[in-house]
Amino acid sequence: MNTSTLLRVGDHDAENPIDSNLRLAFSSMKDHHKPPYPLAVPSPSEYSQLTRALVYGILTEPHLANTHLTYLHAIVTDGYSLFTSTLVSLSNESYPKLLETPRSQLLWVSSKLVQVEAVNVQELIIALLRQIKGGNFSDTNLWLCSEIITILSNNWAWLLDEPLVMTSALFVFLRLLSDHYRMSGSEALDKLKRIEVAFTIRVLSDCFPLCLCIGRDLIRLLQDLVNVPEFKDMWLKVLFDPGKFELSEFRDISQFYKRTTPSHYLLLRITPEMEAHLRFLLNRVKWGYEKRYQVWFSKKHLCSPGSETSIIDIVRFICYAHQPSNEIIHPNVTPRWAIISWLLKFCRKNYLVANVKLALFYDWLFFDENVDSIPNIEPAMLLMVNSIDQHVEVTNNLLEFLLVLVDNYDVKRKDIIAKGVSTSFSMLVRKKVVHSLESLSSCNFLSPVLREKLSSVILGAVKKSPMVCTNQVETSHES
């Protein structure tokens, strides 16, 4: 039977290489990491082994962790680089399997590493942020949120020198807040929400110029929090009164619209394990063979109550952060639009459906051929066109949603949105993603009002009269 003091392992699980590597280092260096400590300077190979031994000791021996850490401080010659990168690997590859004690020790030692400004500690904090699961209200997940945000809040001076950690944390906690606010919560959740609000508002208020680099997805997240009282003023300032920020860098919300969000931020809301599974599905699984993988994926990632909200993040990942170059190498592979079509079936609540559709179309709204790329808008188009024959209601819903966005997403900047959508359509034809738009504009199964509206958007001449529609768009700025 396998046993481990670091990871949860089943009786039939193969040995985990990181676990065995660290355990081996710990046992082989046992004369070095216990008093009396050797006075000789360790050789480079001894130093590496000793560092790994101390990782293992700190994670699995909480009663000796302070002693191990003091010893680490005494011997360190690489700015804690190896120590920290070992924790990054462990976190990326095995965080979900960590036993409770090592998990708690990992967060404890991470806070200590921030305090000494260890080399690579930024990567460690970002790796831990990725382990927070979206829409997961389990005690362990909320505990992780709370631990990380406490580390960040307690080390504000350090954070000011780490813009990527700052903006990454902002992105993650804004996204989590919209899930957390939809849950009427326990005392622990309410407390966490207050800390999350205080942290994100502080970042936005004190470091707004930094936030510009997140690009348009920051607006997508902020608008979802418009009903949270603390965010109302912030939102009104961003939308209507940018002068109040008194920043020469920020004059109008359209500066966010024009800037694409680096994929780094979108990856933050997908756990490494989920990313690996999605990439495998989209790169390797032949179309027609995807059903079992979909069952396994949903059982693993979409089964717990509330977890379906992560579909918003998965759709953003698929559209934007997953480069489909391999589709060319493997032409029979499951297309991205088919996976999105499958994911849409999990969305039952109106706000979720609206948010997923917004995630799908988000780059359409601001499409500029100089900064945006066709692969990002391709899945939505192919989903609409390929659904016409058998699921025309999907095409109808998506198209209606897109056209409502044109009119209502940002009434004051309707020209930007209309131009973005019209450019999207024309670029998709020009780049031969679809041969023409006729399949949509001449489809008799779509309502005449919708087709007329589509034609006017395609022509870039948007009529000002609001479209008749039955679906309420909850993601509108004005809602």
Added chain:
Amino acid sequence: MVLLKDIVPTPTNTIDARFILLDKGDVVQDGNATISMALVADETASVHFQLWGDEYQAFEPGDIICLTGGIFSYHKGNLVLRAGKKGKVEKVGEFEMVFVESPNMSEIKWVRDPNNSKAFIQESIISPHSRIFLPSS
């Protein structure tokens, strides 16, 4: 390591293979032990795999399994791959493995090789895929 398309019924524990678990059947009592039929596959073929005792609880569909010293033989009338008493099964991963469900090596009629009475050769295909676990697509 052998590909599943190349396994042949044999009376010895000599099969090392890596495959993904696609489906599990019901647990039945077999003397003192419990057994269950499962469907496993790699990129070349699928086969019925017999889970014995705690193996049923240890593995879930989507798990990638490494079999060492396994045996492919008739057990109570079913042609199954299994670890047996001498073999070992270990979970080595999840999800990230491609597979095919056809051919299914358990759905092949095997006969003694006329040139070598100790060996089996394929005579005919009973079914292109498992008749116990129907294909998902």
